Amino acid sequence: MKFERYGIGIIKGLSVTIRHLLRHPTVVQYPEQRLNISRRTRGNELIWNQEKCTGCATCAKSCPLGAIEITTSTNPVENKYAVEKYQIDTGYCIQCGLCVEACPYAALYFSYNFECAKYRRWELVQDKEKMRETPERKVSGYFYPERATKLPRQTLLIERITEKD
Amino acid sequence: MMALETNINNLVRLQAVPPDWPGGFWGHWVFFTVVIIGFVLTMVMGVIYIERRGMGRMQSRLGPNRTGPFGLLQPVADAIKVLLKENIVPTAADKLVHWLAPVVAFAPALMIFAVIPFQNGAMLADLNIGILYVVAISSVSTVGVFMAGWGSSNKYSLLGAMRNVAAVVSYEIPLVLAIVGVVLIAGSLSLNQIVLAQDIPFILLQPLGFFLFFAAGCAEINRSPFDLMEADSEIVAGFHTEYSGMKFAMFYLVEYAEAIAISAIITTLFLSGWRGPLLPPWLWFIIKVLLVFFAMVWTRTTLPRIRIDQLMAFSWKFLLPLAVINLLVTALEVLASPAGLPWVVVIINLAIMAILILLWSKFFFKLGWGRIEV
Numbered sequence: 001m002k003f004e005r006y007g008i009g010i011i012k013g014l015s016v017t018i019r020h021l022l023r024h025p026t027v028v029q030y031p032e033q034r035l036n037i038s039r040r041t042r043g044n045e046l047i048w049n050q051e052k053c054t055g056c057a058t059c060a061k062s063c064p065l066g067a068i069e070i071t072t073s074t075n076p077v078e079n080k081y082a083v084e085k086y087q088i089d090t091g092y093c094i095q096c097g098l099c100v101e102a103c104p105y106a107a108l109y110f111s112y113n114f115e116c117a118k119y120r121r122w123e124l125v126q127d128k129e130k131m132r133e134t135p136e137r138k139v140s141g142y143f144y145p146e147r148a149t150k151l152p153r154q155t156l157l158i159e160r161i162t163e164k165d
Numbered sequence: 166m167m168a169l170e171t172n173i174n175n176l177v178r179l180q181a182v183p184p185d186w187p188g189g190f191w192g193h194w195v196f197f198t199v200v201i202i203g204f205v206l207t208m209v210m211g212v213i214y215i216e217r218r219g220m221g222r223m224q225s226r227l228g229p230n231r232t233g234p235f236g237l238l239q240p241v242a243d244a245i246k247v248l249l250k251e252n253i254v255p256t257a258a259d260k261l262v263h264w265l266a267p268v269v270a271f272a273p274a275l276m277i278f279a280v281i282p283f284q285n286g287a288m289l290a291d292l293n294i295g296i297l298y299v300v301a302i303s304s305v306s307t308v309g310v311f312m313a314g315w316g317s318s319n320k321y322s323l324l325g326a327m328r329n330v331a332a333v334v335s336y337e338i339p340l341v342l343a344i345v346g347v348v349l350i351a352g353s354l355s356l357n358q359i360v361l362a363q364d365i366p367f368i369l370l371q372p373l374g375f376f377l378f379f380a381a382g383c384a385e386i387n388r389s390p391f392d393l394m395e396a397d398s399e400i401v402a403g404f405h406t407e408y409s410g411m412k413f414a415m416f417y418l419v420e421y422a423e424a425i426a427i428s429a430i431i432t433t434l435f436l437s438g439w440r441g442p443l444l445p446p447w448l449w450f451i452i453k454v455l456l457v458f459f460a461m462v463w464t465r466t467t468l469p470r471i472r473i474d475q476l477m478a479f480s481w482k483f484l485l486p487l488a489v490i491n492l493l494v495t496a497l498e499v500l501a502s503p504a505g506l507p508w509v510v511v512i513i514n515l516a517i518m519a520i521l522i523l524l525w526s527k528f529f530f531k532l533g534w535g536r537i538e539v
Contacts (some may be wrong), residue, residue, distance in 0.1 A: 008524035011465040017223040026225045 001119035013129055023159045037114050039151045040141035046088055046113045048131040055081030061109055061164075067092035068099060088131070090116070091124040092105035098142050110131075110140040175352035197289040201278045208454070209421045210240040215455065216421075216462050223466040244414065255318060262316030267408070267415035270309025273302045274422035281429045284439050284446040295356040296344055299430060300337075304422060305384065307333045310394070310404050313416070317407035325403025330472060332384055333479040336391075340381040342488035346374040346495040347434045350506060360438035368435040369511045371493045373518040375435045377484055379460070382431065384480070386423040388467035390463055392478055406524035428457035475534065476482045482532045487521055 004035075030034055055072035062115060071085040100108050118124055133139055141148025186193045214229075229239035254263060273417025280295040282288045292298050307330055313327020348354055350370055351362035359367075368375045384391035395403030405416045432438055432453040441449035471479065485531060494517060498510055 006523045010468065014463060017463060017467045020225055021219065021222045025222060025227050027227050029227070 007036040009018050028084045033115065035153060038140075039138070039154060040148050041098075041112050042110055042142045043089065043095055043112065043140070045113050045120050045126075045137060046093070046099070046131060047109045047111050047133045047137055048086060048128070049107040049109070050128065051134070052105045053083055053086070054105055054107075055083045056104065058102045062098045062102035065092040065094060065098060066097065079162050083128070085127070086131070087125055097142065104131070106144070109134060109144070110142045111137040112140040112163060115136050173365055173495075181486055182334075194289070197279075200283075201275065201289060204283075205275060205278060205368050205425065206418075208425050208451075209418055210244075211456070212455070213240045213243075213457055215459065216465075219459065219462045220408060220466050223463070247414040247417070248411055249411040250413075252380060252412065254409075255407050257318040257387060258407065259316040259318065262312045263407070264412075266309050266313035266316055266337050267412045267419070268309070269312055270306045270419045271415050271422070273305040273309075274300050274419050277426040278429065279490075280356050280362055281426075281433055282438060283450055285361070287447070288356055288357065291355060291423060294354045296348065296359070296430075296434070298354075300341055300344065303426065304337060305331055306419065309419070313408065314404040317404070319407050321400040321402070321406045324400050325394040325396075328476075329404065331473070332387065332391060332393065332476055332480075335477060336381045336384040336484070338535050339480060339484035340486040342492050343371075343374045343378040343381065344434065346371050346492050349492075349495050349499050356433050356438075360433055362436035363440065365506070365508070365511065366435065366437040369496050370494065370506055370514060371435065371491070373517050373521060374495070375431070375490050376518065376522070377491065378431060379404060379436065379457075381480075381484055382427040383461060383464065384476070386420070386427050388424060389465035390470050392470060393473055396470055398470075424458060424461060425454060427525050428454045428461070431457045434477060478529075478532075478534060483525060483529050487525060490521065 057070045057072070059067040060066075060070045067089045069087050069089075070083065072081040073084050076080045095110075097110065100110055100142065111133075121142065139147065140150050188195070217239065218228040218236070228236065232242045252463040254260060265370050272510040277299055278477040279289040280292050280298055282291075300462075310329045313325045314329075316324050317323075347359065349365065351359040353359060353362065393403075395405065397403075399405075405413060406418060425437075430451075432450065436453045436457070438444035438453070439450040441453075444452075494514070498506060498513075502510075
C-alpha cells in the first residue's frame with residue numbers, strides 16, 4: 001500500500017523549503033562575486049599571434065560563420081605573405097573552436113577573459129590591434145595541452161559564497 | 166454634560182483602566198492608541214523584511230540586501246517610492262467608493278489590536294467579549310476590499326473582490342468554531358483572561374484547533390496559498406488592480422497588518438500570549454508573533470495557490486467537519502474534568518489530531534477534492 005493522499009505531500013514540501021532556508025543561497029552577486037571561469041575554456045574571445053601567423057587563411061576557411069576576414073599582400077623580399085587586415089566579428093562567433101584547431105602554425109588561441117560585453121555593436125568587430133595577447137586577455141589552454149599543463153590547477157566550484165552588504 | 170461624564174465614567178469602569186494610570190481614562194486611551202499605531206507600523210516593516218528575506222532564502226535567493234545594512238531599509242525605500250508615485254483613478258470609477266475603500270479596509274485591521282494584551286492587562290480595552298469583538302471586526306475589512314473591487318469598475322477587481330467575499334464567508338465558520346474550543350477551556354471571552362488561563366499553552370491542549378485556526382486564518386486574510394483574490398497569474402492584481410500610490414500603499418499595509426493581527430490572535434489564543442520565562446512579557450509577545458508569521462511565510466513559500474473550487478471544498482469538506490469534531494471532543498473533555506484539563510489530555514488530543522488529519526485527508530480525496538460534483 002502506498003502511503004499517499006494523507007496530507008504527506010505538504011510535510012514533504014515544508015521540509016524542502018526549510019532545507020533551502022538553512023543552506024547557502026546559490027546566487028552569485030556579480031560585481032562583488034564572480035564565478036570561476038576555467039583557464040582551459042573554449043570560450044569568449046580569440047587571441048591572434050602576429051609573429052606566428054603566415055596569412056594562410058585556413059582559419060577564415062574553417063569558420064562556419066565566415067566571421068574571420070583576412071587580407072594579405074605578397075612580400076617578395078622575404079618571400080612570404082604580409083597580413084594587411086585581420087579582423088573578426090565576435091558578434092557572429094559561436095565559439096566552436098574550429099579556427100583554433102585548424103591553424104597549422106598555432107597562431108590562434110582562445111582567451112579566458114570573462115567580461116567582454118560591449119556597448120555598441122561595432123565594438124564587437126575586433127581588428128589586429130585588439131586581438132593581441134594582453135594582461136587582460138590571457139591565453140586559454142584549449143587545444144594546446146602543453147599550455148594547459150602549465151596553467152595552475154583550479155576548481156570550478158563556488159567555494160564559498162558569502163553575502164556582502 | 167452630566168450625562169456625558171457619567172457615560173465616560175461607565176466606560177472607565179467597563180474597560181478596567183488601572184486606577185493609578187496617569188491621566189486616567191484619556192491618558193490610557195492616548196497612550197495605547199499611539200502604542201498600537203506605532204507597533205503596527207514598525208511591525209509591518211519588520212514583517213515585510215522577514216517575509217522577503219525568508220522567502221528569498223527558501224527559494225535559494227538572497228532577497229533584498231542592498232538598501233542599508235542587510236537590506237534593513239528596503240521597506241522604507243519601498244514606502245518612499247510608493248508614496249511618491251502618481252495617484253491614478255480610472256475615469257469610470259466610482260470616485261467616493263474608490264477613495265474610501267483603503268480606509269475602510271485599514272481601520273478594522275488596526276482596531277483588532279485594541280483588545281490584544283501586550284502584557285498582563287496592557288491593552289487598549291480589556292473587553293470581556295474580546296474574542297467576539299475580534300471576530301466581528303476582522304471581517305469588516307472585506308467590506309473595504311469589496312468596495313475597492315466594485316468602485317474600480319474593472320472586471321479583474323470585481324472578480325478578486327467576489328472571491329475574497331466568498332473565501333471570508335466560508336472560512337469564518339471553522340475559524341469561529343476553532344475559537345470556541347479555546348473559549349470552552351479558558352472559560353472566558355476576554356483575551357487577557359484566556360492568556361491567564363494558559364498554564365499549559367493551548368497549542369498542546371488544542372492542536373487540531375490551532376491547525377484549523379491557522380489554515381482558516383490564512384484564508385481569512387488571503388495569504389498564499391489562499392491568495393485567490395490577488396492571484397496575479399489569473400486576475401492581474403485582484404481588487405487593487407486600479408490602485409496606485411498612497412492608496413495602494415494602504416492596501417499593502419492592510420495585507421501585512423492583517424497578517425500581524427492574525428499572528429497576534431494565534432499567539433494570544435494558542436501560544437500563551439505574553440507569558441514566558443526570563444524575558445519581559447511584551448518581548449515574548451513580539452517573538453511569538455514573529456514566529457507565527459514565519460510559519461505563514463513558510464507555508465506561503467511551499468504551497469502552490471489553490472483553485473477557487475478547491476478553496477470552497479477545503480473549507481466545507483475539510484475544515485468545517487474537523488472543527489465540529491474538535492469542538493465536540495473539547496466539550497466532552499471539559500465536561501469530564503471541569504476543574505481544569507490534566508496533562509493526559511495533551512497526548513489524547515495530539516493523537517486525535519494526527520488520526521483525524523491523516524484519515525480526513527484521504528477521505529477529503531474520496532469526497533471529490535475540489536470538484537463540484539461528488
